[in-house]
Amino acid sequence: MNLVWFRTDLRMADNPALLHALETGESTLALFVVHPEQHQHHGEAPQKLEFIKAHINDLVKRLGQLNIQSLIEVAPWYSDVPALIEKIINQHQVKKLFFNANYWLNEMKRDEAVIQMSQQSNVDVKTYHSQYLLPPGSIRKSDDSMYHVFTPYKNKFIEVLKQRYQLPLSIPSEIDADVKLPDLLPEEFNSPQWPVGEKAAVERLKKFAKNNDYQQERDFPAIDGTSSLSPYLAIGVISAQQCLAHVLKQQGEPAFNSTWVSELIWRDYYNDLMYEYPRLAMHKTFKPNAVDHWYHSPELLDQWRNGQTGFPIVDAGMRQLLAEGWMHNRVRMIVASFLCKLCLIDWRQGEAHFMAHLLDGDLASNNGGWQWSSATGCDAAPYFRIFNPTTQSKKFDPDGSYIKKYVPELRDVGVKEIHDPKSNTRSLAMYPQPVIDYKSARQQALAWYKDNPVN
Missing domain, CATH: 1.10.579.10 (DNA Cyclobutane Dipyrimidine Photolyase, subunit A, domain 3)
Structure with a gap:
């Protein structure tokens, strides 16, 4: 039995953990874990948690059409996850665990604990990169240090990205299956502005890639000139790789140097910085000697x-x-x-x-x-x-x-x-x-x- 653990990758397309698990030809079980206390501790918006729940429910239904059963679990804290997954491994005789990597401090500690537990249980763990255009650490200066200025980072990034670029992984073919769904998560998310579902996000991406005039309209808030894809990117309903692929399809190679792709690269840059300097996740200034006493009003x-x-x-x-x-x-x-x-x-x-x-x-x-x-x-x-x-x-x-x-x-x-x-x-x-x-x-x-x- 394979176990695919979904996190910030709530999609079927361009999801290497899911697709490589299915390629084995073995039975596959999907796992979703929500962390209400951890979510609150990180100060994240309650509506973001509801957005996540809505997309878990949507994805569980779609996985059911592939005859993939899902487990939806609640673990208040990341530290509760290893014991939870160990229980699932034993109950379902899991032999292989698949998931896509996260790169922030608390998430990496959680994942390291899960990997260690799984190996002790003789479970083969497969991890993949899927959240950003390039894995953190891919772009380094000649002395192997991190860039502290965005423009040379971007220039090097585009050079490397062109060499490594591959089309996003395709979505599995859906079949007419009748799988009993687990009890879905209660959700309170309802917003016409942000329709739920991978298909809705992809349609928004296609429309933007085909019709946008981002360079000219992106700074005018009264105009629908941006992609409005950031909520979907934040929880992995679509991938940055999919975003790039759709723009390349419309504009060809010049899209690598477009303003919108530059914004995607900023996303990688900030992730690289947090990966390189974990203190940024601890409310520390990047510049060690930066002013750090402010007015209190x-x-x-x-x-x-x-x-x-x-x-x-x-x-x-x-x-x-x-x-x-x-x-x-x-x-x-x-x-x-x-x-x-x-x-x-x-x-x-x-x-x-x-x-x-x-x-x-x-x-x-x-x-x-x-x-x-x-x-x-x-x-x-x-x-x-x-x-x-x-x-x-x-x-x-x-x-x-x-x-x-x-x-x-x-x-x-x-x-x-x-x-x-x-x-x-x-x-x-x-x-x-x-x-x-x-x-x-x-x-x-x-x-x-x-x-x-x-x-």
Whole structure:
């Protein structure tokens, strides 16, 4: 009996653990384990757990069509997993265990314990790479050290990727099977914006790869100019390899150098950094001597969290996060710069708030983005690069459509005023006054960063 352990790979296509298990021709059992306490301990969004449960249920049904039986188990903590899998091994006479590798500290410790237990039980363990375009550690400098600047990393990455690129593994052929399904997980996820299922994710990918003008539209939050695939990538409903394959199919080899593929490479880069420097998973700054004492202002932090800063583009983004569990990437940069560089509040407060609400919450990418914004991270934005929220708003939401969608009290405000409403307009619209003065806050930030070096 084979056992395939699904984790951040909730799909059938391009899933090497599943497909190699099926190639053996032996009976195969699928295992799904949810970790509610561990999930909560990591500060991840409750709706993300519901999204995971919904996709487990969907995948269990589809595996049933291949005559593959599934087990759905609950293990509160990662440390509970080895004993759980040992029990399954004994009950089902498992001879081979297949799973795709994870690369973060707690997950690797869990997997090492499972591998050790399995080997003691004379179970052959097969692990595969599937979560990123390249395994961590694939891209090194000539002295075998990790790149600390993204551009040379990306250039080397593309060179290696072209040499190693292979088409994604195909999906198994579904058969008309009648398998008794296990008791499915109770789920509360219901969002038209994020339809559940591998097929829905692939259709979204195909549509984006065929019709997108990402380079021109990606920075405008009112436009459907991004792929919106990040929630599916975060839990492995689709793979980065599938994303690359669909873009290559539409654009050919030039796609390797496209802006969207560059964003996929950023995802690998942040994962590589967390793999190389586990301290990043422990709330440490990447730069060892970076500033690490920040202003403490609970009231200002709550105003930011709740979208009540009086800066429309910031408030629109924060309200979108609360309402949808997602935020446009350009707006993520704006709200992060506002918190860290204009309010001088610890980036970890923003990192935690994002993880607590994001459907696409990803430890490495979220940490990398926040440390980039705060100037404490690897190849971060320099301390003096401070986004002006009003200028950003005028440039990337020129007619105020995005603002009006999420800040409805401003929907009747004219285009000339909506980015920086005047006091009388704010009063009539019941919209808050700005919580900071941008010019003075910027000068304060520049002086503060000079007194508290980030290098």
